[in-house]
Amino acid sequence: MRINTMIDEYRRLLRLAERDKKMIKDKLTKLDRRRTMTLQKRIHEFHDEVFAEVDCLKCGNCCREVGPRIIEPDIVRIAKDQNMKKNTYIAHTMVSDEDGDWVFKDCPPCPYLGENNFCHIYDVRPRACKDYPHTKDRDIHKRLKRLAIDTQYCPAAYLIVNKIIEEFKP
Ligand code: SF4
Ligand code: SF4
Structure with missing residues (x-):
């Protein structure tokens, strides 16, 4: 039997991402104009923090949906x-x-x-x-509009974006 499940916590995060979709798009569009190396460095650090906690084997949503x-x-x-x-x-x-x-x-x-x-x-x-979700890419700070879209599929991307918004307050 093929069982591809996503735990409830990640489903909840994706529901929040859907609720926050417009806010995320607006804020990352504003931040996209800054494109600083500080922004890039912090996104990479946020990636490490989030993926230290998130278990992709309990999600699999990018494989199912993207x-x-x-x-x-x-x-x-x-x-x-x-x-x-x-x-x-x-x-x-x-x-x-x-x-x-x-x-x-x-x-x-x-x-x-x-x-x-x-x-x-x-x-x-x-x-x-x-x-995926490309938050360790060298040009991630220039691709924030794409990252906003990925929050709708990837709970980790949503958590990373929350950290970006909280710190940079666009
Ligand atoms: S999307 Fe990539 S990681 Fe996911 S099952 Fe397919 S090949 Fe593997
Ligand atoms: S990269 Fe994101 S969408 Fe893909 S399995 Fe991991 S948490 Fe889920």
Whole structure:
């Protein structure tokens, strides 16, 4: 049986994120103009604080609701892991989306999402999965509008954004 559950606490956070959607968008849009290295450094620190507490195996919502954009090195790595030639792997598992990016067929939910939110290709998973919600990215302080959207899917992103708003008071 495939059981992909999200604990009640994370559901509650996503409900709060939905309630706060407009406020988050407005405040991060204002803050997006600052783009300082202090902002970047603090977001990275908030990421570490939040992910020290959040357990992705008790969530799995990005795998269920978002789905990764896949780049060439991801395809090469996953195809090798699956003992397939790159083009065969692409033909079997991938399509290009409206922006011309590679994505998994019929995703979301991701076809590699397994029981209890385990990823069947965890060790070779796409870079986008590893980095989500991108709050450790070098340019995160220039991508706050995207982060506002991710609060609607990722409880950790919502907690990080709350810390940003509380400290920077945009
Ligand atoms: S490849 Fe793994 S980590 Fe990435 S979306 Fe699929 S199940 Fe989640
Ligand atoms: S990255 Fe966010 S949405 Fe994905 S499993 Fe972890 S907490 Fe959930």
